[in-house]
Amino acid sequence: MTPRVGVDVAAIPRIAEAQKRFGNRFLQKFLTTQEIDYCGGSAERWAGRWAAKEAIGKAMPTGVPRPHMRDVEILPSEDGRPHVRVAAATTLTGRDIDVSIAHDGHFAVAVAVIPDLDSPPPLGEGQRGGLPDGFRLPARPRDGHKGTFGTVVVLAGSQGYTGAAYLTSMGAARSGAGIVRLMVAQSIYPILAEKCTEVVVGPIPEISPGVVGHAALSAVLRGFTGAAAGIVGPGIGRDTSTRRLIEDLLRKVTVPLVLDADALNLLSEHRSILPKLSPDIVLTPHPAEFGRLANLETSAVQKDRRGIASRFAKSWNKVVVLKGAGTVIAAPDGRITLNPIATPALATGGTGDVLAGLIGGLMAQKLPAFEAAVTGVHLHSLAGIDLEASMGQAGVLASDLLPQIPRVMERLR
Structure with missing residues (x-):
């Protein structure tokens, strides 16, 4: 299966200027609270996450709704690599997303790879863990009759x-x-x-x-x-x-x-x-x-x-x-x-x-x-x-x- 790839470049000075002008209101448009805490005032980290989330959106096919930036959270994993967590109610729920972020001078560059977007997300064989919030099958009691089921x-x-x-x-x-x-x-x-x-x-x-x-x-x-x-x-x-x-x-x-x-x-x-x-x-x-x-x-x-x-x-x-x-x-x-x-x-x-x-x-x-x-x-x-x-x-x-x-x-x- 061919992976989908997205690439984006963000200008660090522009991100820094927007934050200076609008403060945390700007950051809260695209960063979660945990991301803001992790970035600790670093314009390089802000720009890296902006570019990564734009890259994820660009990796998605035309016609498929993109998640809001705050529905995608990028924080370092135990080995230091970026780990992508997606909110439950998005088209990317359950997908494995690989992201790499680099900085070169005044720019942050990000590449996102979504390897399995054309197939359904894993449900977990024989498990209910992959079911969406609110999913519930009606009970089927053994002694039920047609009146039982409405x-x-x-x-x-x-x-x-x-x-x-x-x-x-x-x-x-x-x-x-x-x-x-x-x-x-x-x-x-x-x-x-x-x-x-x-x-x-x-x-x-x-x-x-x-x-x-x-x-x-x-x-x-x-x-x-x-x-x-x-x-x-x-x-x-x-x-x-x-x-x-x-x-x-x-x-x-x-x-x-x-x-x-x-x-x-x-x-x-x-x-x-x-x-x-x-x-x-x-x-x-x-x-x-x-x-x-x-x-x-x-x-x-x-x-x-x-x-x-x-x-x-x-x-x-x-x-x-x-x-x-x-x-x-x-x-x-x-x-x-x-x-x-x-x-x-x-x-x-x-x-x-x-x-x-x-x-x-x-x-x-x-x-x-x-x-x-x-x-x-x-x-x-x-x-x-x-x-x-x-x-x-x-x-x-x-x-x-x-x-x-x-x-x-x-x-x-």
């Missing part, structure tokens, strides 16, 4: 997007949920009733072929009777009446929910209601959907994925799953986890529907919103890595994830 209600699908309803509901089923109940527009009901034989499928009123609207509210509320969790949005369409249905549903339903895809797009037209809704809601946007929700350009979202996800999780009082390479899971209370596993095998339509179903199914099994999101994202990405190993990076289908998810869960128990 009922999930899915409101999804429309004309041309029956696959979204199928993949979401089956993602919930593969999570281990006891019962999955799928509600779809009347005209697409026959398709899904035949396709989803392990799911309870029910037709609800439609305002046009394959489109549910506000007239279905009473039927949808009845469908949520006895539910432990729900998933709303995948492939449901963007009709104005559909938006009114979702807004009123969210005000009346009290169970934990996952909002995905079109539910997010519709809420972006009335984003002021988000903070007023229950905190037991997980939002699962990709960068463009997040941008619409937050009224930001997609490029601004991608520039600071971790910071923006955390800020809006607090502002909206919701758990946010910002999807993409280096998926960020942020909670309103400040907890944050970044999934370091990425594979192009998952870059295909429908994989996000499976993820929404998986998270909703875990919530139905009594996992809190943040833990369900962290666990679902991690299981989803590991299943993708397994499929890449067995099938390759291209040609994997979203439905291929479904049988792989239980295998990953069993491996991690």
